[in-house]
Amino acid sequence: MKWRSHLSIGRSLADVLQLSEEGRRALLDGMVEPDRHKERISGPGYCYRVSHHRAPQRVIMLHIWMARRAFLRNDERQGYRHLGTALHYVQDRSTSKGPFGLTHNRREERMAGVPVPRKMIERGLRNYTSSPEFVGETVRRTRALKDPEGIMAQASLRSAMVTAAVLDLSGREELRKEMRLARRRHVLLYVPLASGSLALGVSLSLAWSSPLPLLAAIPFLAWALVRDRPHRRLGRLARWNGLSRT
Numbered sequence: 001m002k003w004r005s006h007l008s009i010g011r012s013l014a015d016v017l018q019l020s021e022e023g024r025r026a027l028l029d030g031m032v033e034p035d036r037h038k039e040r041i042s043g044p045g046y047c048y049r050v051s052h053h054r055a056p057q058r059v060i061m062l063h064i065w066m067a068r069r070a071f072l073r074n075d076e077r078q079g080y081r082h083l084g085t086a087l088h089y090v091q092d093r094s095t096s097k098g099p100f101g102l103t104h105n106r107r108e109e110r111m112a113g114v115p116v117p118r119k120m121i122e123r124g125l126r127n128y129t130s131s132p133e134f135v136g137e138t139v140r141r142t143r144a145l146k147d148p149e150g151i152m153a154q155a156s157l158r159s160a161m162v163t164a165a166v167l168d169l170s171g172r173e174e175l176r177k178e179m180r181l182a183r184r185r186h187v188l189l190y191v192p193l194a195s196g197s198l199a200l201g202v203s204l205s206l207a208w209s210s211p212l213p214l215l216a217a218i219p220f221l222a223w224a225l226v227r228d229r230p231h232r233r234l235g236r237l238a239r240w241n242g243l244s245r246t
């Protein structure tokens with residue numbers, strides 16, 4: 001996707017959200033950043049340049065998490081910058097490359113003339129859940145399309161959905177309550193049940209020198225693990241909302 005198309009989606013988002021001058025500038029800066037410097041991702045034993053048209057999910061989510069953490073500490077400039085970069089990659093994912101990239105340039109030229117559908121921006125800003133799972137799914141479901149209008153519509157919709165999910169900080173109080181409840185159940189019910197049935201299984205198995213009591217404990221363990229799932233899901237949501245660091 002060309003700069004011009006990225007920027008027009010960014011401007012449209014900034015208009016609808018009525019961003020401050022600073023927020024707007026940071027969002028647009030972040031949005032063209034991947035075209036200025038190809039990003040390098042490195043880790044133990046590897047280093048590669050991020051391809052725009054198929055940026056790995058991991059790289060996109062990295063920018064999403066950095067944006068989210070920045071907003072949580074009220075650093076709007078960093079927040080919008082990382083959000084803009086993540087959106088650039090999401091928008092590029094909307095564009096099909098075509099065989100050998102031949103039709104690619106022509107398509108991008110044509111797309112630069114397509115206006116941003118304001119309706120898609122507004123719809124995206126209404127339809128979201130503020131969670132890392134929602135953002136991950138939204139990014140994953142972005143398909144490489146061929147017709148310029150379709151590309152623009154999808155890129156605008158997904159950009160707005162991701163933006164709304166990252167910007168919404170309102171769920172923290174509700175989550176705090178939910179966490180307290182889930183933690184209490186985890187500590188007072190599921191952990192004792194799981195470890196109790198395991199301990200009973202082990203000691204009976206030893207006393208009777210038979211594996212049967214231990215095997216009988218397995219369904220209890222599985223049940224406790226399944227019932228305790230909200231506790232684990234809430235752990236991720238807590239990080240998303242800045243309520244936990246681990």
Ligand SMILES: [Zn+2]
Pocket residue numbers: 001034035052053088092
């Ligand atoms: Zn790009």
